[in-house]
Amino acid sequence: MHSFGPETYGELNADVYDEWHAAHDPTDAVRGLAELAGEGPAGPVFELAVGTGRVTIPLAEAGIDVRGVDASEAMVARMRAKPGGDRIPVVIGDMADVDDGTDDLFAVVFVVFSTFFFLQDQEEQVRCFANAAKRLLPGGRFVLECPMPDVARYQRDQTLETHQVGLDRVRLAAVRHDPVEQRFEGHHVLITERGIKLAPAFMRYAWPAELDLMARLAGLRRVHRWGGWRREPFRAEGNYVTVYEKPATPAS
CATH class of the missing domain: 3.40.50.150 (Vaccinia Virus protein VP39)
Incomplete structure (x- = not known):
């Protein structure tokens, strides 16, 4: 971070x-x-x-x-x-x-x-x-x-969502929520036969x-x-x- x-x-x-x-x-x-x-x-x-x-x-x-x-x-x-x-x-x-x-x-x-x-x-x-x-x-x-901000979607201040599923790939989003600092800290995770790609996205909402x-x-x-x-x-x-x-x- x-x-x-x-x-x-x-x-x-x-x-x-x-x-x-x-x-x-x-x-x-x-x-x-x-x-x-x-x-x-x-x-x-x-x-x-x-x-x-x-x-x-x-x-x-x-x-x-x-x-x-x-x-x-x-x-x-x-x-x-x-x-x-x-x-x-x-x-x-x-x-x-x-x-x-x-x-x-x-x-x-x-x-x-x-x-x-x-x-x-x-x-x-x-x-x-x-x-x-x-x-x-x-x-x-x-x-x-x-x-x-849609904070209700987070259970225990975290969420894991599936964005794409194909024969050769799966794309997920894993996010943790800090309600005090108003922060989302997460990664898009792309899994393919070639390996894993992490795409971070850290945000401070208002x-x-x-x-x-x-x-x-x-x-x-x-x-x-x-x-x-x-x-x-x-x-x-x-x-x-x-x-x-x-x-x-x-x-x-």
């Missing part, structure tokens, strides 16, 4: 990431982010943890000036190998820094799927909010897609009210919370989308 850094997940999962997440269609996320980019001030858009470009590339294809950061060189290499991926400015770094190597301000800073929770403690998450606020234009938005407090500390205000990218009502389950806004004028 002590050796799990910002780059660890990507470096150990890049070769299987697209295959294992193929069922998660990013179309709604791309459409929703493009709409949000068109509603606020004019300016570039910045993605935290671009990964293999599943959202970044189609956003750029839609005409959005999108840039990004990722801690994993292996993930970014996968993105750059895809059509159009090599034309998107991406820096290698910690997403909590919200740093693209320039002094530009952004209309939208966003992080999708469950990636914000890969920041390993509350301090890192608070720092990410603060840095996102600094890099936003007045009226700009910080957009998070997060899963609602409840919606805690995210709202982080936003207030950063000087942002919540303007939307939806049950998904189609702006469904929030029902405190599954993945949800929250939009925080930087005030157009400083608070007096």
Whole structure:
């Protein structure tokens, strides 16, 4: 656990990431982010943890000036190998820094799927909010897609699930839950005739009210919370989308 850094997940999962997440269609996320980019001030858009470009590339294809950061060189290499991926400015770094190597301000800073929770403690998450606020234009938005924590699924604070069974492979997920630190520490385990592959995923989850407090500390205000990218009502389950806004004028 002590050796799990910002780059660890990507470096150990890049070769299987697209295959294992193929069922998660990013179309709604791309459409929703493009709409949000068109509603606020004019300016570039910045993605935290671009990964293999599943959202970044189609956003750029839609005409959005999108840039990004990722801690994993292996993930970014996968993105750059895809059509159009090599034309998107991406820096290698910690997403909590919200740093693209320039002094530009952004209309939208966003992080999708469950990636914000890969920041390993509350301090890192608070720092990410603060840095996102600094890099936003007045009226700009910080957009998070997060899963609602489902702690009821854990018996004795642990779970083992089967994700895939085939003639030549079995894929499992083994996770332990720490309710005090709000942490999930787990592995995807792929077993084939060639051996065993471990893909670690350690996360620190936050409840919606805690995210709202982080936003207030950063000087942002919540303007939307939806049950998904189609702006469904929030029902405190599954993945949800929250939009925080930087005030157009400083608070007096």
